[in-house]
Amino acid sequence: MVAVQDAMDILSGKWKIMIIGSLSFGKKRFMELIRDVTGIGAKMLSKELKDLEDNDLVKRTVYDxxxxxxxxxxxxxxxxxxxxxxxxxxxxxxxxxxxxxx
Amino acid sequence: MVAVQDAMDILSGKWKIMIIGSLSFGKKRFMELIRDVTGIGAKMLSKELKDLEDNDLVKRTVYDxxxxxxxxxxxxxxxxxxxxxxxxxxxxxxxxxxxxxx
Structure with a gap:
């Protein structure tokens, strides 16, 4: 059960798994993610992306x-x-x- | 993505996956589930079990x-x-x- 708990501490919440699902099809911009993950708001998406970055699951690249x-x-x-x-x-x-x- | 969304509508929330994880090892009584699913309270466990019953994932048996x-x-x-x-x-x-x- 510890293993399931460890995973759910990282993946918990309705959105993370859907964001990862969307990114598993390839790189996405913020607005593309908002359209792909039905129902998520911008503030929530920013927070979830930050969590995923902190957990080394998502990489963020800024182009000049x-x-x-x-x-x-x-x-x-x-x-x-x-x-x-x-x-x-x-x-x-x-x-x-x-x-x-x- | 719809498939991931459908699954997450049922499984969303931190507890359901852990409750199902615990029950995958066999039948449990309420108090056994409270001990197995670290951190869950009685009220939340009742609500989640009710959701899981409504979705035909869990069966509840009352013994006289x-x-x-x-x-x-x-x-x-x-x-x-x-x-x-x-x-x-x-x-x-x-x-x-x-x-x-x-």
Missing amino acids: TKPVTVEYELTEYGHTLKEVIGSIAQWGSEHRKRIFGK | TKPVTVEYELTEYGHTLKEVIGSIAQWGSEHRKRIFGK
Whole structure:
């Protein structure tokens, strides 16, 4: 149980797993993440991204463009979560079939 | 992403995954769950168990003993989450090694 608890301390909350899910498809800008993670607000997304950066799961790159552009991507360590996200997504799609029959 | 979102709508919150993790080891009484899921309070546990029952993931059995005893167990459908919990636990133990080096 400790292992599940350790993981959930990092992943807890509704949004982190969805942000990681979105980034597992590739680099994203802030506004792309806001569109991809349905229902999240800008303030919450900033906080969750900061947590994920602190836990070395997400890397933030600032490009010196006008205006400045900021990109987020999974670190190598962040990519180790792909299997977890994959099994959650797998369960989610079977759950959808069971509930909605499609 | 919809699949991840569907799963997280059911599993969201810090406790549900840990409750399912605990029940994946077998039937538990309420007080056993309180001890197993470190940090959860009785009120929160009741609410989360009710959600899990509503989603047909947990079954509640009341035994006509004196005093009454109540047991919780994963439904057949609840057991389909074992793989998700397993991959979360796997990641959690590797995370622990990475952070604490043990």
